[in-house]
Amino acid sequence: MQKIANFNQHELDRFKDVQALAYESVQAVEKQLTEGMTEKEAAQLIKEYLDERGVDSYLHKPFAWFGDRTAFTGFWSDFHFFPTNRKLEKGMPVILDVAPTVGGYTADIGYALSFGQSNPVLEQIQNTLLDIREYILKATLAEKTFQKIYFDVDEMISDAGFRNAHQVYPRRVLGHRVTKTHQSLYDNVSIFGFSSRQLQWLVPGIVKGLFRQRSPLWNDLRESDHPPLPGTWAIEPHLASQDGQTGAKWEEILVITEETAYWLDDNVPHVTQAKSSALQTVAA
Structure with missing residues (x-):
């Protein structure tokens, strides 16, 4: 089989399957949300759904953010990312995020919704996020540097009247590499909710980035001042309203090869829902 970004097509299909399972889990939990x-x-609930379907371990265990926490309002340490006792209320924005591993293949996804009623601000953010998705692929194909793409996305966010929330993530990431690992009992050991095996790979990569070597992170720092690197990248633009009450994101795998780039799957929820809404608008 032809190698694509260090993986053959069969391996990429495995990544795709895990990504689809991750999205399936959050959509199933969406239906179970209650005030x-x-x-x-x-x-x-997300973890139970995935554990029952053969997930071996997690790059990170499930996150759930409700209300203004979707905008990362008041987040000043990494511990603020972990789920809290914040209670869900009607009309609240919600973000569900999880990164399962099955058979050594990891996917990292994010899913945004409004609970119980429509949220016009959330809808506006989601429309901007779709524009960003289109731009990231176009800019990657044009071989702009990761850092330049990050800056351009920042400008798109500002022009749309929102603020960049992904800069609150560790190392300000817009994205990060996802890889295949060899399974062992070590995979089930977690540190603060993150897989110890994945951290063993990721932390040295961060150190390399500090010294301008190739980093597994995509951010606006000098470690990302280089053309797109071949590989499988989990991209996660995260936007917030200016008043800090509403946030939304998506996260999915972008495949970059020596010759081209493409989204691993165009049938992810944020894309299919947008297409469905567009068809309904035309029909009306």
């Missing part, structure tokens, strides 16, 4: 449910309870 008064806490972030911790929603995150546990």
Whole structure:
């Protein structure tokens, strides 16, 4: 089989399957959300769904953010990312995020919704996020540097009247590499909710980035001042309203090869839902 970004097509299909399972889990939990449910309870439902379907370990265990926490309002340490006892109320924005591993293949996804009623601000953010998705692929194909793409996305966010929330993530990441690992009992050991095996790979990569070597992170720092690197990248633009009450994101795998780039799957929820809405608008 032809190698694509260090993986053959069969291996890429495995990544795709895990990504689809991850999205399946959050959409299943979306249907189970009820008023008064806490972030911790929603995150546990995601984990139970995935554990029952053969997930071996996690790059990171499930996150759930409700209300203004979707905008990362008041986040000043990494511990603020973990699910809390914040209770769900009607009309709240919600973000569900998880990174499962099956058979050594990892996917990292994010999913945004409004609970119980429509949220016009959230819808506007999601429309901007789709524009960003289109731009990231176009700019990657044009071989702009990772850093330049990050800056351009920042400008798109500002022009749309929102603010960049992904700069709150560790190392300000817009994206990061996802890789295949060899399974062992070590995979089930986690540190603060993150897989110890994946951290063993990721942390040295961060150190390399500090010394301008190739980093597994995509951000606006000098470590990303280089053309697109071949590989499988989990991209996660995250936007917030200026008042800090509403946030939304998506996260999915971008495949970059020596010759081209493409989204691993165009049938992810944020894309299919947008297409469905467009068809309904035309029909009306």
